[in-house]
Amino acid sequence: MPRLFWIGSPFFAQALREEGWQVHAMDFQQVAVFGWEDIVRAAGWEPDVVVVADKSRPPFVLGMESFPCLTVFYCVDSHIHSWYPLYAQAFDICLMSLRDHVPLVAGRRLPDERIWWTPAFAKDADLPRPPAPEWDLLFVGTVDATRTPARHAFLQRLGQRLPGLHVTRGDYRALYPRGRLLLNYCEHGDLNFRVFEALGCGGCLVTPRIGHGLTDLFEDGRDLLLYEPDDIDSLVQVVHAALADPERCARIAASGLARVNAAHRARHRARDFTERLRGLPQDIVVERRAQADGIRRTHLRLIYLLLAEQMPSPLLRQAYLAAAR
Numbered sequence: 001m002p003r004l005f006w007i008g009s010p011f012f013a014q015a016l017r018e019e020g021w022q023v024h025a026m027d028f029q030q031v032a033v034f035g036w037e038d039i040v041r042a043a044g045w046e047p048d049v050v051v052v053a054d055k056s057r058p059p060f061v062l063g064m065e066s067f068p069c070l071t072v073f074y075c076v077d078s079h080i081h082s083w084y085p086l087y088a089q090a091f092d093i094c095l096m097s098l099r100d101h102v103p104l105v106a107g108r109r110l111p112d113e114r115i116w117w118t119p120a121f122a123k124d125a126d127l128p129r130p131p132a133p134e135w136d137l138l139f140v141g142t143v144d145a146t147r148t149p150a151r152h153a154f155l156q157r158l159g160q161r162l163p164g165l166h167v168t169r170g171d172y173r174a175l176y177p178r179g180r181l182l183l184n185y186c187e188h189g190d191l192n193f194r195v196f197e198a199l200g201c202g203g204c205l206v207t208p209r210i211g212h213g214l215t216d217l218f219e220d221g222r223d224l225l226l227y228e229p230d231d232i233d234s235l236v237q238v239v240h241a242a243l244a245d246p247e248r249c250a251r252i253a254a255s256g257l258a259r260v261n262a263a264h265r266a267r268h269r270a271r272d273f274t275e276r277l278r279g280l281p282q283d284i285v286v287e288r289r290a291q292a293d294g295i296r297r298t299h300l301r302l303i304y305l306l307l308a309e310q311m312p313s314p315l316l317r318q319a320y321l322a323a324a325r
Contacts, residue, residue: 005043007034007061008053011074012121015270028060033319035063049277052091056080058307058316062323065090065295070277070285074118078104079188083307088115089299092284095273098190099213109295114284116276119213120193121269122200122260129177129201136164137206137239138179140172141194151185154230161236164243176201181225181242181249186210189229196264199224199256204249206238217264223256300324 006013006025013025024043039061040046048069052061054076064071073091078084078101088094089109095118096102106112145152159165165183168175176182182198184207191212198205199218208229209220220226225242228234242249288295301324308320 002048003043003045004049004051005039005047006051006053007039008051008055008074009076011053011076012266012269012273013051013053015124015266016274018267019270019274021274027055031313031315032060033316034061036067054097058311059087059303059320062319065292065300066289068285068289070280071288075101075105076120079190083303086299086303090288090295092280092288093277100211109291109299114280116273117213118269118273119217119264120191120196121264121266122196123266126173126197126200126260126265127202128257129173131177133180134178135166135180136243137162137166137181137183138175139165139167139183139185140169140175141185142169143167148187150230151187154185154232157232158235161232162239172197173201176203179203180246181206181239184208186229195224196260199253200260200265202253202257204242204253205256206235206242218256218259222252223259224252296323 001020001022004016004021004023006023008027010025010027013023016023026042039050046069049072050064050067050069051072051074052064053074056077070093071091072093072095073088074095075084075088076097078096078098085104088105091110092114094105094110094115096105096115097118097120099117102115102117105115139155142148143152143155155167166179176198182203182205184192184194184198184205186192186208189210191210191214195205195207195214205224206227207224209226210229218224225238227238304320304324308317308324311317311320
């Protein structure tokens, strides 16, 4: 059984067990960096594959350009962190959640054919529950003037136009059945997990018309409802038309759920990932390790030096300076 060490946000790590992997998944909250010896010590064995999964924090795995096994960077927040494309060059594979950002990583050391679009997905626990409609339009998520200023301002304005809007935080699986329509807002124009979670819970989703493959995965008016980004008038029009036809909303919700069940759950991402790994050439780890010095000089050193200047943590500053040298 091949061994896989997954470090960072768990995403579809657990689903890989069903694909025949022995998985050691390690998430963490403390300020820390990890190298090869740390990974082997944590797992109790040497992995065949190491996946470094996005936690939207500074680099927490160092030295991966020299790891003696296949390495994967799972990049989700490329809309936030400009250093990701350089960091990705030190790996054998890069999974990109946002399709329109693939060109940011491409055309460098990492061959384009090893940059794989891996969209977000619904978790297996995202399942429909009996509807208990209470609000016309429901948004579940962080709304904060400092952390999500565009979303905060948009929902403030929207609430003045739609008295049936309810904004809250909490267990979205328990909350979604209480919304006749489920609202998504993409702060940075990203194809976020909320799209898949809402559909996977059987909701009728209203989400902005963005890129990153959204309309290749789902069809407007059949699987979900689209409004023009940051356009209050467009959204209000879509919501009013949907609320006037509950049977149509039910059909859309059922179609969106069927799409997710067919291709967009954690098990689908795990299966696709495993199949693509099996098709890789055998010599890519050897090639990457032979280029390790050049990878550090060309792609990593500048990242580490800049981050070492910015980090408040002495541990991170010291680790990045050492890695840059």
